[in-house]
Amino acid sequence: MGYVADRWHKSRPAPGDAQCGEHKGLVASAAHGKGKRWQARYDDPNGTEVTSLWKTKAEAEAEIVKQEAAKQSGSWLDPKAGRVTVERFAFDTWLPSLNINERSRVEYEGVLNRYLIPEWGNREIRSIRPSEAGAWQQLLTSKYKLKGTYPNRVSRYVRGIFRLAVIDRVIPLSPFEQIPAPPADERAAQPPDITGVRELVAAAYHPRWAAMIALNALTGLRSGEIRGLRLDRIDFLRRTMLVDQQLVYEKRKGMYFDELKTGAGLRTLPLTKRAVDLLAAYVHANPPRGEGPGEGLVFVMADGGLIGESTLDYALKSICKKAKAPARHWHELRHHYASVLIAGGENPKVVQKRLGHRDVMTTLRTYAHLFAEAEEKTRDVLDAAWAEPGETVAEEGSPQQGGTIPESRRSQGVLRQVSG
Secondary structure (H helix, E strand, O other), rough: OOOOEEEEEEEOOOOOOOOOOOOOOOOOOOOOOOOOEEEEEEEEOOOOEEEEEOOOOOHHHHHHHHHHHHHOOOOOOOOOOHOOOOOHHHHHHHHOOOOOOOOHHHHHHHHHHHHOOHOOOOOOOHHHOOOHHHHHHHHHOOOOOOOOOOOHHHHHHHHHHHHHHHOOOOOOOOOOOOOOOOOOOOOOOOOOOHHHHHHHHOOOOOHHHHHHHHHHHOOOOOOHHHHHHHHEEEEEEOOOOEEEEEEEOOOEEEEEEOOOOHHHOOOEEEEEHHHHHHHHHHHOOOOOOOOOOOOEEEOOOOOOOOHHHHHHHHHHHHHHOOOOOOOOOHHHHHHHHHHHHOOOOOOOOHHHHHHOOOOHHHHHHHHHHHHHHHHHHHHHHHHHHHHHOOEEOOOOOOOOEEOOHHHHHHHHHHHHHHHH
16 A cells, blocks of 8 residues: 655654744655655555655545555556657557568658657657547648548558557557547449450550459459569469569669568469469460569569569550550459459458458458449349249349249359359
């Protein structure tokens, strides 16, 4: 149990010490009249003494009772811990706690230095109020002019800092606790359908681009993953592909091979016979080089050099123009792959695994509208499969009287549902 000490008076006065002229029966200490008189003392859960100063004895005693109760309930917080600045906690505690590679670390540091540190860097982390948290999020769009999904991403990073501060018992509650995050403002993915992909493949002005477009539509690889694909990652016999690295670009460092951004990105993809045949034909016609920067890569430039992301994007835009198709980004081929899986009845967890998303919520957030469309198709399949003789299926899929559904159609509906 803690105790209260009187700073202004000696607890063990020496014989002959003069009494305090202000407080009868007490002997003044060197601190008499300086600062707050009463000191609350107690041990923290680790046995280290904690002290705080109070104006009255009653306040000091109340503080001890409060802290002892907090220790008993497990809700105790070090009053001094919250004095750490936002900048120091972010860089010294939060960043080292993340399981990310060096490239991601540089990205996170840049985000914090641009949008957080100028606003709150020197503030004690315990001093940030919920009203300020909401106002800071508004600055992301009003002051820093961030658009699309970026305000949501920046906010997630900063929310993570305060969430860890709560877990580490630095602050009792995050100021973002009741403040909604900025909307992701993601446009619903509208990828090309199979006909659209085939048109792009047919319009490709080089076999390299044709093969890469077709393969990406069949595997959903990210740009860096397909540009960094090595032949030894493909198992033609088992029809699988190991995705374990990517080709990235960094200013002042150029292009280099790096590990995937998250552990979820490391995955083994099942390959269709079409994908295996495509790869086999392309590799036979364009054997990977045995030396140079593109050593072992399936796809390289004509001189054996690495394919840059901008080069790939330019090629796709040129192909879209040649095919008289809407302008597409490379990532939309990845969306196409996801849309085919979803339309085929794959559950979100499988789609997440195939795409290498960090969590299933990312998959659901990105493809929510496609899952909704697939749900409607499931209703139609079930209606058709279970319709009684003499019923027909309305345009929206509900059975109606006045016609018959061939047995073959009902069977196909069941087979489609089972195979999905």
